[in-house]
Amino acid sequence: MADPTRRTILSGLVAGVTSIAGCSKLNLFSQPSQQWKTGLPTGHTKIESPLCVTDKAIIFATHSGTLFNVSRETGDIKWDKRVSSTSSNGPAITQRAIYYAEYGVSALSHDGDTLWEKQRDENPGMRVTPLALNDIVVSGEYDGMVVARDVTTGREVWETSLEGPSPITSLIVAGTSIFASNQEGMLASVEPETGTMRWSYSGSYGQTVVGDENHIVLVGKEVTALSADTGEVEWTNTVTEPFGQPTIAEESVFVASRSTRTPDNPHDNEGRxxxxxxxxxxxxxxxxxxxxxxxxxxxxxxQILAGMTDGTVQSFSTDGTHNWTHETKGDAVTALTVQEGAAYVGTDEVAILAFELP
Structure with a gap:
């Protein structure tokens, strides 16, 4: 169980935290105020999954296969549950349950109790966070299958294949479709009710995917935008050594890149x-x-927020201007999640921290 002595309260919460919608009038010369930092108990390895932030909790998985529920207000560990032997997947959260996928799909209550567990025969595992959509939870599996299950019972509703055994590496929902991409770069638009494939597109190996109602953006060897309705290419541009998933906001696509470590550049300290x-x-x-x-x-x-290799989070305006730097000690290993004016991030110290945006 969690060791409460590992938690460090750094400052009290400020009453009346500004909401996300109210952040447009930022004082860009002020600095973030750290709220709390929680180190995980000894024995837990790195945090690789996204942080899912609800009204009261932050839920995430460690590489050692343990799901954690941390109080959003104080950073206290409410409960932890071993869900697999190893994992980089995050959970999908609804008011009904927490859904997790690794070597099968599990539904847990918000108290951490198992509601159901389901696994396909000879299931080789999953590499992506599942999607929870109304009455179904959708998983992308290692053998190239996309599978939908009933959220209440776990009963299989439909399954569809991306034409080959390549693992599903990206799974998102945008507009009226599910979009699944495999390791070889095939992207498919899938109808949520039946699993019917609407269209497919052949991209690049290991690409990442993001989308909105009208556009799907792929980042691999190039940055490519497709029509969400038809899969037709809208535009293509180049990025040097892109890193991670892109972000769509402010009618723009934002992409991070970083230099590859070499004997001449061992610290991976240059990016864009x-x-x-x-x-x-x-x-x-x-x-x-x-x-x-x-x-x-x-x-x-x-604001654009990104973790950096010197143990900081930095803020930039959406025109590229640098705003501020906040020291996190360890390097950020999860994308920052922001809710009601507070930012949450996991670091390579195997810790979660919260700070208030200025």
Whole structure:
């Protein structure tokens, strides 16, 4: 169970924290105020899953296969539960339950009790966070299958294949479709009710995917935007050594890149942020960052937040101007999640911390 002595309260919560919608009038010369930092108990390895932030909790998984529920207000560990032998997947959260996928799909109550567990025959595992959509929970599996199950019982509703055994590596919902991409770069638009494939597109190996109601953006060897309705290519542009998933916001696509470690550059300390027009693909700006990013960009109103390799989180305006730097000690290993004016991030110290945005 959790060791409460590992938690460090750094400052009290400020009453009346500004909401995300109210962050447009930021004092860009002030500094973030750290609220709390919680180290996980000894024996837990790195945090690789996304942080899911609810009204009261932060829920995430460690590489050692344990799901944690941490109080959003205080950082106290409410409960932890071993769900697999190893994991980099995050949970999907609804008011009904917490859904987790690794070597099967599990539904847990918000108290951590198991509601149901289901596994396909000879299931080789899963590499992506599941999706919880109304009456179904959707998983992307290692053998290239996309599988939907009933959220209440776990009964299989439909399954569809991306034409081959390549593992599903990206699974998102945008507009009226599910979008699944495999390791070989095939992207498919899937109808949520029946699992019927609407269209497919052959991209690049290991690409990451993000989307909104009208556009799907892939980042692999290039940055490519597709029509969400038809899969037709809308534009393509280039990025040097892209890193992580892109972000769509402010009618732009934001991409982080970082230099590859070599004998001449052993510290991976040079990177860039890029902004492209969502409709045309025209590059709006790029800027060097030293050190380089460790996380995908998170956009909150007029701020872009990213973790850096020197143990900091940095803020940039959506025009590329640098705003502020906040020291996190350890390098950020999860994208920042922002809710009601507070940012939450996991670090390579195997810790979660919260700070209030200025």
């Amino acid at each position: 942020l890029w902004a492209f027009d969502l409709e045309t693909g025209k590059r709006r700006w790029e800027r060097e960052t030293t050190p380089s990013p460790t996380t995908r960009p998170t956009v909150v109103d007029t």
